[in-house]
Amino acid sequence: MTHILAWLLIIYGIATLWLLLGLSRRYPRSDKLPSVSLVICLRNEEHNLPVLFQALNTIDYPEDRLEIILVNDQSTDGTAKLIDEYQQSSRHKIILETLIANVPGFPGKMGAMIRGMDRATGDIIALTDANTNPRPDWIRQLVSHFDNDVGIVGGPIRITGKSIWSRLQALDWAYLFAAGAGTAGWGTAQSIFGKNVAIRASAYQEIGTLKAIPFSVTEDLTLLSAIRDRTKWKIRLPMEESVTLDAAPTPSLKTLWHQRRRWMIGGAKVSAVGRLLILIMLLLSVAILVSLFINPMWALGLFVIQCLLDLPLAASALGCIGRFNWLIYWPLYRAVFIAILIPLAASLLFYRSVHWKGHVHR
16 A cells, blocks of 8 residues: 555656646747737626726727727626726727627537637737736737747736635646646646637637537637647747736635536546646545545645645746745645545536536536
């Protein structure tokens, strides 16, 4: 038993070192300012829109090269009224797409994205969500990573808030992006956040647009995997504060549960490399949990070693987004992560439905 655990820790350490080396890669920047279409899908977002619209009005990008496409996805609250007010006051070109029913074959956000991206005329199509707070230079920094051979660029998410709940989520998002950026550094990107991503319009057309891809509950991973597997365009996931986007935390454990179930089901889009990394992490988490019932000291030892192995990757990620001091919450985050991960993975064995903003996908 001890030999198996020792080998599992060695493999986990090698995988973490591999990610850390990939994360350390730096990419060339461009000073070109291509035309940009910013697509934002909105469904019952009246509580988020005041902050979002205020931030969008401060975007520092040439007005003649930026259009903002707002997709009102069957909202039943005050979203439509706030959009109308913003259209009248915004200094940017605003295009409104209103959905009154699901897009056939593509229910939920994927259908809204399709309709919004169909309206895009820019050389670059950027995507974000309503609960974000973009900085003035966000688009300028994001598009600067589009070298001539780059098809898609994604940036980190920095969860805001001072509560423990917010900071644990901030650690989670930073760590997950660091792992994704680590794989991208080796040329085999496995994940991306749809809240902070931009795709070259010609690359999007090359994959046949999202309409040529089977429906998925994780449209961002679908987009990434299509570019990775169907084209020769390069993928950039720079772990840099300049391309970091602030976002509000998930408000409750129930919402977080549904979000992570959706991510796990969509994880089928990762390649063999991604599946191997997920398996290694899941096995170590299971080993820690099982050891609690066999020998609690083993469980504690495994947990401490895992925290230490992850520490360089976590420290690098938090340092890059200006949150290094939050590293003190790392052991608590890892413990909560294990407590949530195992039940989440087990739940997929019994039911596969996914809840998202009033939609239920089966």
